[in-house]
Amino acid sequence: MIMSTALVSIRNVVKHFDISGGLLEQLRFSGGRPTLKRTVVHALNDVSLDVQQGETLAVVGESGCGKSTLARAVVCLHQLSSGEIHYRDQRIDHLPPARLLPFRTKLQMIFQDPYASLNPRMTVQRILEEPLRLHHRAMTPAQIAERVAAVMEQVGVRASWARQYPHEFSGGQRQRISIARALIVDPECIVADEPISALDVSIQAQILNLMMDLQESRALTYLFISHDLNVVRRIATRVAVMYLGSLCELATARQLFESPRHPYTQALLSAIPALGRGRRGRIRLSGELSTPIDLPRGCVFHPRCPHAYEPCRVDTPAPQTLDTGTVVACHAVRDGRI
Numbered sequence: 001m002i003m004s005t006a007l008v009s010i011r012n013v014v015k016h017f018d019i020s021g022g023l024l025e026q027l028r029f030s031g032g033r034p035t036l037k038r039t040v041v042h043a044l045n046d047v048s049l050d051v052q053q054g055e056t057l058a059v060v061g062e063s064g065c066g067k068s069t070l071a072r073a074v075v076c077l078h079q080l081s082s083g084e085i086h087y088r089d090q091r092i093d094h095l096p097p098a099r100l101l102p103f104r105t106k107l108q109m110i111f112q113d114p115y116a117s118l119n120p121r122m123t124v125q126r127i128l129e130e131p132l133r134l135h136h137r138a139m140t141p142a143q144i145a146e147r148v149a150a151v152m153e154q155v156g157v158r159a160s161w162a163r164q165y166p167h168e169f170s171g172g173q174r175q176r177i178s179i180a181r182a183l184i185v186d187p188e189c190i191v192a193d194e195p196i197s198a199l200d201v202s203i204q205a206q207i208l209n210l211m212m213d214l215q216e217s218r219a220l221t222y223l224f225i226s227h228d229l230n231v232v233r234r235i236a237t238r239v240a241v242m243y244l245g246s247l248c249e250l251a252t253a254r255q256l257f258e259s260p261r262h263p264y265t266q267a268l269l270s271a272i273p274a275l276g277r278g279r280r281g282r283i284r285l286s287g288e289l290s291t292p293i294d295l296p297r298g299c300v301f302h303p304r305c306p307h308a309y310e311p312c313r314v315d316t317p318a319p320q321t322l323d324t325g326t327v328v329a330c331h332a333v334r335d336g337r338i
Helices: 067-074 097-104 124-135 141-155 171-183 201-218 229-235 253-258 263-270 310-314
Strands: 008-018 027-030 033-036 040-051 056-060 082-087 107-110 189-193 221-225 238-243 246-252
Touching: 008 067, 040 056, 040 067, 040 082, 040 246, 056 067, 056 229, 067 107, 067 189, 067 221, 097 107, 107 171, 124 141, 124 171, 141 171, 141 201, 171 201, 201 229, 221 229, 229 253, 238 253, 238 263, 246 253, 246 263, 253 263
Parallel strands: 056 221, 056 238, 107 189, 189 221
Antiparallel strands: 008 040, 008 082, 027 033, 238 246
C-alpha cells in the first residue's frame, strides 16, 4: 500500500444519484414499444484530492458542480458509487456505522443552513452535550459541563444561552452554536459546507474571523466549500475548481488568483465584481449549458469553452501537474494551445 502524508485522501470518487422514480415515471415508448429509461445525476466523476494537515483546501464552482456532494461524501454521509475516502491512510467510506464511529470525533462537519442543522427540540446545552455522551461515555457530568462551558466561551456562545432553544437565536448565533457542536469532540478536520452563505454580510465576517482564529488556536484542517471567491481568496491555502462533478484545476490560492490556467477557472475569476474594471475584463461564455443528468462526451466544459478543439469533444482530459505545481485537466493546456 502506498502511504500518503495527507490527513484526508479522496481517491477516484464517483457518486451517482438515481432519480428515475417509479415504474410509470421510467416508462417510455420507442418505435411503438414500451421501454424503461433510468435517470441518473452524475454528481461526482472520478474526483481525487488530498487535504493536507493544517491547511484550508477550498472547493469552488457554480451551483450544481458537486461541491456539497463532495463534502458529504468525505464525512461518509453519502455512500459512494465507486472510489475511496481515506483518513490518515485508513479507508473509511466502506466501514459500517459502529466501526466508523471513532472517526466521527476526528472528522466533523458544519452545515450551510444554521436553521436546519440544529435540533429545534433541544436546548443549546443538550445540543452540545449529546456528542460527548455518544463519543466519550466515560466522561462524568462535571467533565461534560466543563467541556461545554469551555467551548461555548471559545466560540462566543454566552453561558446564558445554554437553556434556550435554536429558534430563539439569529442566524449568526446559530452558526456559532453549530461550530461549537463540531468542536466539542475535539476534531482534527472540519468540513465546512458554505458555512457563511446563509448569513448577513456583516455576520459573515465575524464567523469567518472566528473560524480562522479557531484554526490557529486548535491546529484545525478545513475542507471549505464555497461559491464566494472573495472569501476563498482570504481563507484558503489551496483551491480546487470543479465543474459538473469533475476537477478542473487545483492550485495554491495565490497561483490560482494570479495565474489561472483552466479556461473555466479564468471565466470564473473574471466574474468577480471589481471596481474600475471595464467590460473587457469579463469573459462571457457561450454555447450549450450541460447538466449533470446529460453530461457531454469528452471534457465536460467543452460545449462552453472558447478553446475547445477535436480532442476535447472525444476524450476526457486527465489531470496533469504543471511545473508550477498546479494540477489542471485540460487538453488545450496540455498541448500548449493556451
